Amino acid sequence: MVAIIFFGCQVEKTKPLPYSTIWQTPDATWQPAKVNIVPDTVFETGWRFTKGLAGEELVPAILPQPDSLTKLPHRVLLPNTALWYLQKITVPQDGVLSVRSDDGAQVWINGKPAERVHGDVFNVTAAEHAIVLIRVLNNAMSGGLKQVSYYSNAKYKSLLQQNENQLALKRKHERTTLKMDASTPFLIGPWLTRADSIYTVRILADAQPVTMHWGIGANELNYSEQKSGELLTFHVPALQQNWFYKICSDSYCTPVYSVKVEEPVFTFTIWGDSQSGWYNFQKLIHHMQLGADAFTIGAGDLVGNGSDAEQWRTFSGILSGYAANKPAYLVAGNHDYDGYYTTLYPHLYHQYASPAGKPYFAWTYANCAFIALDANTQFPIEFDEKQQAWFYQQLQSDQWKQATWRFIVLHQPPYSQGWPGYEGDAIVRNLLEPVMKSAQIDFVIAGHTHDYERLTKTYGKQQTHFIITGGGGGSLEPDESSAQPLMDTLIKTHHYIRFRISNNNLNWFVYDLNNNLLDKQHVAK
Known part of the structure; x- marks a missing residue:
């Protein structure tokens, strides 16, 4: 269930339906009432913009002075870059600024960091002239500032109450459904x-x-x-x-x-970027349930907004139909960090999903070794010294060296073609390429690009398979693709992957939303 x-x-009652029933139509069965509390002010024009500098720290030493006039919503193609916006506003009374951006935001008011209430909502005090400086942390390809709204404290309190009322109605509707x-x-x-x-x-x-x-x-x-x-x-x-x-x-x-112990012949599934596409995600989970898998792996962007507890609730409810009797190894993606760009500590990810209390971890099963990495712990993306040292230590471990099959799992791929303008992340390539041969890495599996891709490369005698499984539910990439790198296979559809391992033989099978086979490959050692 x-x-x-x-x-x-003790008392005979009607057996409830599975939670995923709620999401078994393309449009969710719950349609909340339209929120009728509008902001006091929406700041659309008069913004000044500049792109950030390479190597900016999470807490910048110097605040820039954006000078290029723009209006909202504003979106630019500047991958993994800080985007700065400045505006002088009047705040009639104490309240909050609600910031919508892609991926996340930090706010300074009159040169001082604004207190984050939750997510990307920040406290602001009454002032005739308040200089608002916003840094949008774009952890993908295109990003920018979508909307900035001001609510007085009284109006924001009413908005929160209305949301609570809607949530209560949703819970009642769930019980009925x-x-x-x-x-x-x-x-x-x-x-x-x-x-x-x-x-x-x-x-x-x-x-x-x-x-x-x-x-x-x-x-x-x-x-x-x-x-x-x-x-x-x-x-x-x-x-x-x-x-x-x-x-x-x-x-x-x-x-x-x-919950079963390890078996020498086994299967496991992997998928990525469910990203609040719940209708598609529950269909894929339903198909996965038909197999007797040992475990499952989520390759990041589990939800669309990592600071939204309701999204984590839904994700967990759908996943639990499959992961109640097998472990889920859930890797964090950039959207799982949304709302946490002050500390870069994804609190709700750790509450709902983290297997080890930290975003990078390792495990073994039968003759396989797995290392899960997280490039989102630094901005824009980077593997800090502590994670790198841990990674190299894992590569020298007996568990890794004695394994027949060796997997690296993370969100951002080293190579990708299906996202226009994106060729994968150099940060990931720089970490992995020098050790591909010596560490005998067989698979590097990622998400981030919303499609299925695979590429096989050879490092001396070592053959490494790069796989992207970013079709777990979120919206797919456009028809256009990048010219490079030229992947061996690229399919833009929702999907999941099932691996089957029997000693020195490995197969993987890719299935679409209707559980039709899209691709299959065999590797032997």
């Missing part, structure tokens, strides 16, 4: 992640308390832990045998889930 939506253990009894505890999940020798079981709850029971047999759930809260996490040590668990609230329990 996807949502867990508990069905009765899922055919839930009003007294049934509504839980979304569970979904699994794993780091080292610990499984993390996450679940969203509107009922208190919640208890997880687990053990080595479906009828031997001899361990239990009880917690209260909205987003709950339980930890289970990895065992050398199958283990089982269920989650209960009051007299309602989930099914008993079975």
Whole structure:
């Protein structure tokens, strides 16, 4: 099941439908009322613009003075570049500035950093003349400042209340859609992640308390832990045998889930850029559920706005139908950092998705070794010294050296053709190219470009396959592509990939939204 939506253990009730039912039409079944609270002021004209300098720090030493007149919305093709905007405004009373940009924003008012309320909403105090300086952090190809709006505190409070009211109506609608009894505890999940020798079981709850029971047999759930809260996490040590668990609230329990130990012949799936394209994402997840996979990998941009808890709630609900009995290794993408460009710490990603408490991690399964990297911890993108040192250490580990198959997973690809003007990221190439041969890297799998691409290159005797799987739900790239690099295969459609590994033989299969086969490849050692 996807949502867990508990069905009765003592009282017979209608069995709720899976959470993904909500998203099984192209237009979501919930259509919120139009927000009727408009900003006090929308600042469209009179902006001054300049592009940032190469090597700008997250906290710049010198604030620039943009001088090129422009109006909003403003969008330019300046990949991985800071974009600066300046405007002098009047603030009649204390309130907030709501900033919409691509990808994220920082705000200074009269030369001082503005306090971030949440996401890209910033506090502003009353002033006859306030000089607003905004830095848009473009972590993709084109980016810019879309809209800047001012709300008085009173009006913003009303806007928040209206959003709360809409959310309550949405929750009621969800119960109706899922055919839930009003007294049934509504839980979304569970979904699994794993780091080292610990499984993390996450679940969203509107009922208190919640208890997880687990053990080595479906009828031997001899361990239990009880917690209260909205987003709950339980930890289970990895065992050398199958283990089982269920989650209960009051007299309602989930099914008993079975988590299997490693098997020498196995399959796993990988996808990227679900990016709030929930209708497409739930279709792909439904098809993935038909397989008996050992685990799944998400290659970043899991949501469209990383600071929006409702998007994470939906993502988790859809994923949980597939990842309740297998770990999901979820890599952060640039959009998972949206709203966190003051600290570059994606708080909600870590709450909902991070397997290891940090955005880069490694794991092994059978004869395979995996390293997940994150270039978004620095702006515009970069691998800091700590992550690089960790990466090189992993390449020297026994787990990596003894593996038959070796995978690097990250969001930004080193090579890409399907996004016009984008050829992949040099930062990634600079890290990986020098070690391709010595580290015997077999696969580099990424997202970011919203299509399926593959390219095979040879480094001495080492053959490396570069794969992009950015068709997990978000909007696709346009028909036009870059002239270089010339990829071996490029298909612009929503998809997921299933790998099958049997000792020295590896196959991968690419499936579209209707589960039709798009591509298949075989590699042997």
